Amino acid sequence: MKRKILLSLASIILIATNATAQAIGSWKAHMAYSDVTWIEPTAHKLYVLASGNLYAYNRNDQSIETFDKTNVLNDCGIHMIAWNSSVRKLVIVYDNYNIDLLDDRGEVVNISDYQNKSMPEDKTVNHLYMSGPYCYISTGFGIMKLNIAQAEISDTYKLGFKVDYCYTDRDAVYAACRTKGLFRGWNTSNLLDKSNWQFIDNYKAQPRTIPAELLDIVKTLQPGGPKYNHFAFMRFTSGALYTVGGLYQSGKSQLNLPGIVQVLRNGEWNIFQENVSSTTGYAYEDNNTIAVDPRNPNRVFVGGRTGLYEFNNGQLAKFYNRDNSLLGGAIDNKNKELGNDYVLINGLTFAPNGTLWILNSQARNQNILSIPFGGEMTSHSQRTIIEDGRSLTVLSSPLVDSRGLLWFCNDYYDDKGLFCYNIARDTLFSVRRFYNQDSREVQASISHCVAEDHQATSG
Numbered sequence: 001m002k003r004k005i006l007l008s009l010a011s012i013i014l015i016a017t018n019a020t021a022q023a024i025g026s027w028k029a030h031m032a033y034s035d036v037t038w039i040e041p042t043a044h045k046l047y048v049l050a051s052g053n054l055y056a057y058n059r060n061d062q063s064i065e066t067f068d069k070t071n072v073l074n075d076c077g078i079h080m081i082a083w084n085s086s087v088r089k090l091v092i093v094y095d096n097y098n099i100d101l102l103d104d105r106g107e108v109v110n111i112s113d114y115q116n117k118s119m120p121e122d123k124t125v126n127h128l129y130m131s132g133p134y135c136y137i138s139t140g141f142g143i144m145k146l147n148i149a150q151a152e153i154s155d156t157y158k159l160g161f162k163v164d165y166c167y168t169d170r171d172a173v174y175a176a177c178r179t180k181g182l183f184r185g186w187n188t189s190n191l192l193d194k195s196n197w198q199f200i201d202n203y204k205a206q207p208r209t210i211p212a213e214l215l216d217i218v219k220t221l222q223p224g225g226p227k228y229n230h231f232a233f234m235r236f237t238s239g240a241l242y243t244v245g246g247l248y249q250s251g252k253s254q255l256n257l258p259g260i261v262q263v264l265r266n267g268e269w270n271i272f273q274e275n276v277s278s279t280t281g282y283a284y285e286d287n288n289t290i291a292v293d294p295r296n297p298n299r300v301f302v303g304g305r306t307g308l309y310e311f312n313n314g315q316l317a318k319f320y321n322r323d324n325s326l327l328g329g330a331i332d333n334k335n336k337e338l339g340n341d342y343v344l345i346n347g348l349t350f351a352p353n354g355t356l357w358i359l360n361s362q363a364r365n366q367n368i369l370s371i372p373f374g375g376e377m378t379s380h381s382q383r384t385i386i387e388d389g390r391s392l393t394v395l396s397s398p399l400v401d402s403r404g405l406l407w408f409c410n411d412y413y414d415d416k417g418l419f420c421y422n423i424a425r426d427t428l429f430s431v432r433r434f435y436n437q438d439s440r441e442v443q444a445s446i447s448h449c450v451a452e453d454h455q456a457t458s459g
Helices: 212-218
Strands: 006-009 036-041 045-050 053-058 064-067 078-084 089-094 099-103 108-111 125-131 134-139 142-147 152-158 165-168 172-177 181-186 197-201 233-237 240-244 261-265 268-271 287-292 299-304 307-312 315-320 345-350 356-360 368-371 395-400 405-410 417-422 427-431 449-452
Touching (some): 036 078, 078 125, 089 125, 125 165, 240 287, 240 299, 299 345
Antiparallel strands (some): 045 053, 053 064, 089 099, 134 142, 142 152, 181 197, 261 268, 287 299, 307 315, 356 368, 405 417
């Protein structure tokens, strides 16, 4: 006798599978570079900060080199860059205050002191200014003086106010604050003492604009990668990686990201239609699940905060909400049904026969629905997963196993568990207690997802 083992995971494990030729055991980063926010020119290169990521364009041979955590960088999510021509290094400041120094040979030195420093002041980095071998970093509390040649923070000037930008001349350092004005500290004085900084003038804005000639060059470059860096859910099927980029879990997460569907096939990224709200008349935000028709990979269903969307060849073909289908709007804590901006679809999956299975969370009378191949939407609502007048909060991670059973989770603490819907019998079975291989109970606070073990065991 054989049995299949189904594992309910306490956390989401993402296994990176590259759709292009990639050495086994190696990693490849797929970064977005569509939104150019700054360009740093050097003698032969243009360093480009785009969508929080970095690449370089070599003007001598017209080559493009990308930098990320899989090759040379020590972090991700770049906030600001600036080139120091004296030391010939690029200063890279990350969103989390980590700092890298990148030279022209592609070698990196990391400075993590600022990131690791515990301090009550605002650590936000507002501006980078180069003077000789130094980088003056304007922050929410004052100025840091970074010695690039020595790869160390040599001084910290806590001025007690936000510095929007700073600069130097031969004799002094200047700190500009939008609300307090321009201050000067003489190099001959102790700049660590904020009393040695004097107000000298009103604040004058210094807008940062990318030179048009550099932007024109960069607009012609194609570093590759997706358009956006947002990935909430991924599914690899039919030789392609299908992804959605938002997230809405009632009471837990709301990213408020625009509806995003990006597909990686044969090393190329493509994006589905984006201006969906202009067609539906409703918000198109926080997509968090996707299912691909096994009979036709060009037919794709997407769900999230605002209902169910059907795409054909990347274009919207059909939209389902509480007004034109059996789907139900979310019921809030006051027992009020919300409108079409909250029709919560946290789980989608196709059965091998082409039936789409839909999990409708937090609705009054709906939770499990299906759309048979070539048929109409049908309700299979189960009373056992309706509590306090509404279905469970985050019904997610559905799969149809090799026996034709529909498994899914409630990714929420209110009624954690693993559920199995017998499609043929229209019955629901739930698992609320979990045990390890030693028959010891495992205390799981939330069940995130479920997968079938395809290695059958005897027993």
